[in-house]
Amino acid sequence: MNVIVCLKQVPGTTDVKVDPQTNTLIRQGIENVINPFDTYALEEGVRLKERHGEGKVTAISMGPPQAEAALREAISLGADEAVLLSDKAFAGADTWATAYTLAQAVNKIGQHDIIICGRQTIDGDTGQVGPELAEMLGIPFVAYVSRIEELADGQMRVQRMVEEGHEVIESPLPAVITVVKEINVPRLPSLRGIARSKSAAVAVWTAPEMGVDESRVGLAGSFTKVIKVFFPQRVSQSEIFQGELASQVDCLVGRLKDADLT
Amino acid sequence: MGIEIDLEQCTGCGNCVPVCPFGLLEVVDDKVQLKEGCTLCGACQEACPVDAILIEAAPAVEAASDEHRGVWVFAEQRHGQLKGVAYELLAKGRELANTLQTDLSAVCFGHDVAEISQLVAHGADKVYLVDSPELADNLEDLYTRQFIELIQEHKPEIVIAGATSLGRAFIPRVAAVLKTGLTADCTGLDIDTENRLLRQTRPTFGGNIMATIICQAKRPQMATVRPRVFKKNTPEAGRKGQIIKLDFDRERITSKTRLLDFVRDLTETVKIEEADIIVSGGRGLGKAENFKLLEELASAMGAAVGASRAAVDEGWIPYSHQVGQTGKTVCPKLYIACGISGAVQHLAGMQTSDVIVAINDNPDAPIFEAATYGIVGDLFKVVPMLTEKLKNG
Numbered sequence: 001m002n003v004i005v006c007l008k009q010v011p012g013t014t015d016v017k018v019d020p021q022t023n024t025l026i027r028q029g030i031e032n033v034i035n036p037f038d039t040y041a042l043e044e045g046v047r048l049k050e051r052h053g054e055g056k057v058t059a060i061s062m063g064p065p066q067a068e069a070a071l072r073e074a075i076s077l078g079a080d081e082a083v084l085l086s087d088k089a090f091a092g093a094d095t096w097a098t099a100y101t102l103a104q105a106v107n108k109i110g111q112h113d114i115i116i117c118g119r120q121t122i123d124g125d126t127g128q129v130g131p132e133l134a135e136m137l138g139i140p141f142v143a144y145v146s147r148i149e150e151l152a153d154g155q156m157r158v159q160r161m162v163e164e165g166h167e168v169i170e171s172p173l174p175a176v177i178t179v180v181k182e183i184n185v186p187r188l189p190s191l192r193g194i195a196r197s198k199s200a201a202v203a204v205w206t207a208p209e210m211g212v213d214e215s216r217v218g219l220a221g222s223f224t225k226v227i228k229v230f231f232p233q234r235v236s237q238s239e240i241f242q243g244e245l246a247s248q249v250d251c252l253v254g255r256l257k258d259a260d261l262t
Numbered sequence: 263m264g265i266e267i268d269l270e271q272c273t274g275c276g277n278c279v280p281v282c283p284f285g286l287l288e289v290v291d292d293k294v295q296l297k298e299g300c301t302l303c304g305a306c307q308e309a310c311p312v313d314a315i316l317i318e319a320a321p322a323v324e325a326a327s328d329e330h331r332g333v334w335v336f337a338e339q340r341h342g343q344l345k346g347v348a349y350e351l352l353a354k355g356r357e358l359a360n361t362l363q364t365d366l367s368a369v370c371f372g373h374d375v376a377e378i379s380q381l382v383a384h385g386a387d388k389v390y391l392v393d394s395p396e397l398a399d400n401l402e403d404l405y406t407r408q409f410i411e412l413i414q415e416h417k418p419e420i421v422i423a424g425a426t427s428l429g430r431a432f433i434p435r436v437a438a439v440l441k442t443g444l445t446a447d448c449t450g451l452d453i454d455t456e457n458r459l460l461r462q463t464r465p466t467f468g469g470n471i472m473a474t475i476i477c478q479a480k481r482p483q484m485a486t487v488r489p490r491v492f493k494k495n496t497p498e499a500g501r502k503g504q505i506i507k508l509d510f511d512r513e514r515i516t517s518k519t520r521l522l523d524f525v526r527d528l529t530e531t532v533k534i535e536e537a538d539i540i541v542s543g544g545r546g547l548g549k550a551e552n553f554k555l556l557e558e559l560a561s562a563m564g565a566a567v568g569a570s571r572a573a574v575d576e577g578w579i580p581y582s583h584q585v586g587q588t589g590k591t592v593c594p595k596l597y598i599a600c601g602i603s604g605a606v607q608h609l610a611g612m613q614t615s616d617v618i619v620a621i622n623d624n625p626d627a628p629i630f631e632a633a634t635y636g637i638v639g640d641l642f643k644v645v646p647m648l649t650e651k652l653k654n655g
């Protein structure tokens with residue numbers, strides 16, 4: 001059972017505060033972490049390997065040199081191998097260019113049964129990389145997987161979440177899936193894992209080493225361009241009731257009645 | 263290509279420092295310094311008053327093709343019923359098509375879909391309908407191939423689809439094959455008339471940052487939009503439009519994946535996306551049993567019950583009730599937030615509600631800023647009083 005897990009390093013929190021005076025983000029001492037949804041992807045990959053008793057889990061990430069830390073953490077959590085795709089040419093990639101770069105890495109890694117991604121990141125937040133990657137590799141794709149029921153002999157049966165409930169889907173392998181957090185509870189790093197994460201080698205692949213078409217990666221290969229970034233304005237026009245609770249509730253009911261909302 | 267900072271220009275004002283989402287900028291000795299890891303996101307460029315920050319993109323090699331004309335909306339159905347988001351997108355699509363002076367088309371895949379003419383009444387000039395028993399279920403493999411073929415044949419300049427679990431899963435695959443850009447979860451769409459470009463605005467970083475995105479050189483320009491972000495138009499009964507029925511080629515278009523079973527989530531009796539009133543609970547409820555209080559209020563008002571991520575993470579209520587960035591976007595007439603602090607991620611999912619009521623014992627909770635009406639007080643007292651009052655009067 002050979003598993004490839006795609007993970008992205010993201011700023012540790014999106015719970016940033018906005019400075020009301022300057023209307024800018026207050027970000028102090030933010031640490032970078034593995035995208036939270038990708039920790040479920042990794043855990044599921046490690047569990048698959050454990051269940052099958054053989055194979056390996058390879059974690060890959062495209063990012064700047066410091067994303068190596070995320071891959072070391074992945075090793076401490078059970079990944080056997082880790083590859084960092086890092087090159088100045090990769091910077092500024094949109095989801096298409098990211099998926100293209102990841103697809104080249106998957107092809108270079110070679111034999112694999114399943115590729116697992118998170119449902120979305122907490123920074124770019126698009127959820128597009130997984131499905132685009134599947135299409136570029138020309139293999140099946142299932143989104144929002146909440147349970148892998150069975151995976152053997154080149155086939156898998158999985159549950160995936162949809163608005164109204166869940167569906168059971170069968171697909172041949174290899175395939176790409178994206179997972180939701182309901183799928184598992186990620187483990188904590190083991191002592192052995194931590195030791196290994198310090199000594200293990202994280203391979204770094206650059207654009208020339210991967211033989212990618214440089215016009216297809218990074219900002220140059222991105223079809224979307226961010227032309228403006230701004231902070232949402234919130235003008236508060238709240239009416240906060242005063243006085244005894246009972247009379248506040250009366251006021252509220254009055255307002256709702258006036259607006260025909262009861 | 264990349265980011266360059268003109269240190270001659272830089273005054274060391276520090277405006278750019280707090281805006282970098284990755285904390286990469288620092289002012290040292292009155293000049294800004296950039297650490298490793300820049301994603302070229304552009305936030306700092308916008309913040310610099312003296313234009314000292316330059317982010318240079320490679321020039322677009324291909325110019326956008328002039329052959330592509332028309333606005334398309336993917337009209338999603340499930341079990342033969344069109345989804346509300348189809349009408350919402352048609353309202354926005356109509357606006358875009360009018361500005362561009364072009365046609366608006368709806369594309370629908372399914373089997374025996376009810377009220378197809380409603381798509382015309384809601385603004386479509388043309389409806390491409392592919393009807394086949396094979397398409398009754400939302401089979402993404404088939405949808406992906408079929409949609410790619412139609413787009414390649416008819417060459418629309420804009421394609422918008424709902425950011426539903428179906429849309430989010432198959433639209434990126436369509437964009438991947440067509441080699442074009444796709445902008446996720448847009449909350450604003452308008453046209454740069456000079457360049458005939460779709461300006462797509464979307465929240466990122468959990469709703470903390472808004473970004474406007476364009477797709478300059480490739481067509482179609484593709485975007486997804488969450489349900490309930492745009493408002494539908496009132497249908498126009500006599501509106502004229504063409505319904506074009508297309509055959510589904512089951513020999514050629516096949517699926518690798520197979521749907522074996524569908525299990526409905528039974529806890530969700532009233533769908534929150536479609537409810538006019540939502541009563542929502544957060545961490546302030548303290549434990550699962552206390553959701554009963556909200557259910558009582560909800561049943562007195564004919565409302566659905568929602569929840570913040572905190573309450574869902576605690577396991578007090580299933581995920582299908584979650585409102586917010588990683589849950590559902592809702593836009594009811596009335597949203598009552600009980601014991602919800604109002605993190606931006608939650609606000610992102612409900613702030614367009616017509617009326618928002620906040621009940622929280624912490625007067626500093628950010629939810630009060632988003633609220634139309636607020637009661638600062640113990641929800642365990644306020645909610646039962648409210649229920650009582652509404653029941654009796």
Ligand SMILES: Cc1cc2nc3c(=O)[nH]c(=O)nc-3n(C[C@H](O)[C@@H](O)[C@@H](O)COP(=O)(O)OP(=O)(O)OC[C@H]3O[C@@H](n4cnc5c(N)ncnc54)[C@H](O)[C@@H]3O)c2cc1C
Binds near residue numbers: 129
């Ligand atoms: C403000 C802003 C807005 C943006 N909006 C768009 C947009 O609308 N459309 C667009 O195409 N791009 C957009 N981008 C670019 C996009 O966010 C990326 O940076 C892209 O590299 C990853 O997309 P994502 O973070 O949305 O990943 P998602 O698609 O949300 O990620 C899904 C999964 O893919 C895998 N994955 C994602 N990135 C990597 C990686 N680098 N290495 C390994 N695995 C990975 C992970 O498993 C992850 O859980 C935007 C960027 C910014 C700064």
Ligand code: SF4
Binds near residue numbers: 287296303305307
């Ligand atoms: S472009 Fe974005 S990531 Fe790079 S320094 Fe500026 S704000 Fe930070």
Ligand code: SF4
Binds near residue numbers: 275279309310313315
């Ligand atoms: S905002 Fe511009 S001038 Fe001010 S510190 Fe940053 S780069 Fe220098």
